[in-house]
Amino acid sequence: MEKDELTYHVPVLLKESVDGMNIRPDGTYVDVTFGGAGHSREILSRLGEGGRLLGFDQDEDAERNIVDDPHFIFVRSNFRYLHNFLRYHDIEQVDAILADLGVSSHHFDDSERGFSFRFDGDLDMRMNKRAGLTAADIVNTYEEERLANIFYLYGELKNSRKLASM
Incomplete structure:
Protein backbone atom coordinates (compact mmCIF):
# COMPACT_ATOMS: atom_id res chain seq x y z
CA MET A 1 0.00 0.00 0.00
CA ALA A 99 -4.71 16.64 20.36
CA ASP A 100 -4.90 17.87 16.77
CA LEU A 101 -8.39 19.30 17.15
CA GLY A 102 -10.63 20.36 14.29
CA VAL A 103 -11.82 19.08 10.97
CA SER A 104 -9.31 17.84 8.40
CA SER A 105 -9.39 18.22 4.64
CA HIS A 106 -10.44 14.57 4.54
CA HIS A 107 -13.80 15.55 5.99
CA PHE A 108 -14.32 18.46 3.59
CA ASP A 109 -13.20 16.52 0.51
CA ASP A 110 -15.67 13.66 1.03
CA SER A 111 -19.19 14.71 0.04
CA GLU A 112 -20.68 11.84 2.04
CA ARG A 113 -19.33 13.28 5.29
CA GLY A 114 -21.65 16.27 4.98
CA PHE A 115 -19.06 18.95 5.83
CA SER A 116 -18.32 20.21 2.32
CA PHE A 117 -19.30 23.52 0.78
CA ARG A 118 -17.85 22.40 -2.57
CA PHE A 119 -19.66 19.10 -3.08
CA ASP A 120 -23.31 18.13 -2.95
CA GLY A 121 -24.21 15.74 -0.19
CA ASP A 122 -26.50 15.32 2.77
CA LEU A 123 -25.76 17.53 5.76
CA ASP A 124 -24.21 15.06 8.19
CA MET A 125 -21.16 16.49 9.99
CA ARG A 126 -20.70 13.62 12.45
CA MET A 127 -17.17 12.69 13.41
CA ASN A 128 -18.61 9.32 14.40
CA LYS A 129 -20.91 8.16 11.58
CA ARG A 130 -22.30 5.52 13.93
CA ALA A 131 -23.64 8.21 16.27
CA GLY A 132 -27.30 9.16 16.26
CA LEU A 133 -28.29 12.60 15.02
CA THR A 134 -26.93 14.16 11.84
CA ALA A 135 -26.60 17.91 11.38
CA ALA A 136 -29.64 17.69 9.06
CA ASP A 137 -31.66 16.12 11.88
CA ILE A 138 -30.69 18.93 14.21
CA VAL A 139 -31.38 21.88 11.90
CA ASN A 140 -34.70 20.36 10.80
CA THR A 141 -36.08 19.35 14.22
CA TYR A 142 -34.63 21.59 16.94
CA GLU A 143 -36.61 24.61 18.07
CA GLU A 144 -35.40 28.01 16.90
CA GLU A 145 -34.11 29.12 20.31
CA ARG A 146 -32.14 25.90 20.79
CA LEU A 147 -30.60 26.24 17.32
CA ALA A 148 -29.69 29.87 17.97
CA ASN A 149 -27.94 28.87 21.19
CA ILE A 150 -25.99 26.13 19.40
CA PHE A 151 -24.95 28.52 16.62
CA TYR A 152 -23.89 31.14 19.17
CA LEU A 153 -22.11 28.89 21.68
CA TYR A 154 -20.40 26.45 19.33
CA GLY A 155 -20.25 28.40 16.08
CA GLU A 156 -19.50 31.73 17.77
CA LEU A 157 -21.95 33.34 15.35
CA LYS A 158 -23.08 36.78 16.46
CA ASN A 159 -26.12 36.60 14.14
CA SER A 160 -27.23 33.23 15.56
CA ARG A 161 -30.81 34.36 16.21
CA LYS A 162 -31.26 35.53 12.65
CA LEU A 163 -29.73 32.34 11.20
CA ALA A 164 -31.91 30.13 13.40
CA SER A 165 -35.05 31.91 12.22
CA MET A 166 -34.38 31.19 8.52
Missing part, protein backbone atom coordinates in the same frame (compact mmCIF):
# COMPACT_ATOMS: atom_id res chain seq x y z
CA GLU A 2 1.33 3.43 -0.92
CA LYS A 3 2.03 5.94 1.84
CA ASP A 4 -0.60 8.32 0.39
CA GLU A 5 -3.21 5.57 0.72
CA LEU A 6 -2.44 5.09 4.40
CA THR A 7 -3.24 8.62 5.45
CA TYR A 8 -5.98 11.08 4.65
CA HIS A 9 -4.48 14.04 6.46
CA VAL A 10 -0.92 15.37 6.51
CA PRO A 11 -0.38 17.12 9.85
CA VAL A 12 0.88 20.68 9.80
CA LEU A 13 3.94 21.24 12.01
CA LEU A 14 4.30 17.48 12.51
CA LYS A 15 7.91 17.42 13.68
CA GLU A 16 7.50 20.56 15.79
CA SER A 17 4.41 19.15 17.54
CA VAL A 18 6.01 15.83 18.34
CA ASP A 19 9.33 17.48 19.29
CA GLY A 20 7.38 19.50 21.85
CA MET A 21 6.23 16.26 23.48
CA ASN A 22 9.84 15.41 24.45
CA ILE A 23 9.37 11.75 23.59
CA ARG A 24 11.27 9.30 25.76
CA PRO A 25 11.79 5.85 24.22
CA ASP A 26 10.19 4.15 27.24
CA GLY A 27 7.43 6.72 27.76
CA THR A 28 3.65 6.47 27.53
CA TYR A 29 1.84 8.78 25.13
CA VAL A 30 -1.67 9.41 23.88
CA ASP A 31 -2.85 10.75 20.53
CA VAL A 32 -6.49 11.64 21.18
CA THR A 33 -7.10 12.49 17.50
CA PHE A 34 -5.54 9.52 15.70
CA GLY A 35 -7.17 10.24 12.28
CA GLY A 36 -4.72 9.61 9.47
CA ALA A 37 -2.05 8.42 11.92
CA GLY A 38 0.49 11.08 10.93
CA HIS A 39 1.30 12.15 14.47
CA SER A 40 1.06 8.60 15.79
CA ARG A 41 3.53 7.27 13.23
CA GLU A 42 6.00 9.98 14.17
CA ILE A 43 5.59 9.27 17.89
CA LEU A 44 6.01 5.52 17.30
CA SER A 45 9.20 6.12 15.32
CA ARG A 46 10.70 7.61 18.48
CA LEU A 47 9.57 4.90 20.91
CA GLY A 48 11.74 2.03 22.02
CA GLU A 49 11.43 -0.91 24.36
CA GLY A 50 8.80 -0.20 27.02
CA GLY A 51 7.33 2.73 25.11
CA ARG A 52 3.65 2.80 24.26
CA LEU A 53 1.12 4.92 22.46
CA LEU A 54 -2.65 4.90 22.69
CA GLY A 55 -4.47 6.34 19.68
CA PHE A 56 -8.10 7.41 20.10
CA ASP A 57 -10.56 7.95 17.27
CA GLN A 58 -14.28 7.44 16.87
CA ASP A 59 -14.28 7.95 13.09
CA GLU A 60 -14.48 4.61 11.27
CA ASP A 61 -12.41 6.10 8.43
CA ALA A 62 -9.47 6.36 10.86
CA GLU A 63 -9.59 2.61 11.40
CA ARG A 64 -8.06 2.12 7.93
CA ASN A 65 -4.92 3.79 9.30
CA ILE A 66 -4.41 1.57 12.34
CA VAL A 67 -0.70 1.03 12.87
CA ASP A 68 0.61 -2.53 13.24
CA ASP A 69 3.13 -1.92 16.00
CA PRO A 70 3.52 -3.74 19.32
CA HIS A 71 3.85 -0.37 21.08
CA PHE A 72 0.48 0.86 19.76
CA ILE A 73 -3.06 0.45 21.11
CA PHE A 74 -5.95 1.75 19.01
CA VAL A 75 -9.01 2.83 20.99
CA ARG A 76 -12.26 3.02 18.97
CA SER A 77 -13.79 5.71 21.12
CA ASN A 78 -14.14 9.38 21.81
CA PHE A 79 -11.26 10.70 23.89
CA ARG A 80 -13.71 11.91 26.52
CA TYR A 81 -13.33 8.34 27.83
CA LEU A 82 -9.54 8.68 28.10
CA HIS A 83 -9.48 8.18 31.86
CA ASN A 84 -11.52 4.97 31.60
CA PHE A 85 -9.24 3.46 28.95
CA LEU A 86 -6.09 4.41 30.82
CA ARG A 87 -7.47 2.66 33.89
CA TYR A 88 -8.46 -0.36 31.76
CA HIS A 89 -4.87 -0.64 30.47
CA ASP A 90 -3.42 -0.12 33.99
CA ILE A 91 -1.85 3.21 33.02
CA GLU A 92 -1.62 5.58 35.98
CA GLN A 93 0.02 8.47 34.15
CA VAL A 94 1.17 9.48 30.70
CA ASP A 95 4.13 11.54 29.58
CA ALA A 96 2.24 13.64 27.03
CA ILE A 97 -1.08 13.90 25.22
CA LEU A 98 -1.42 15.19 21.67
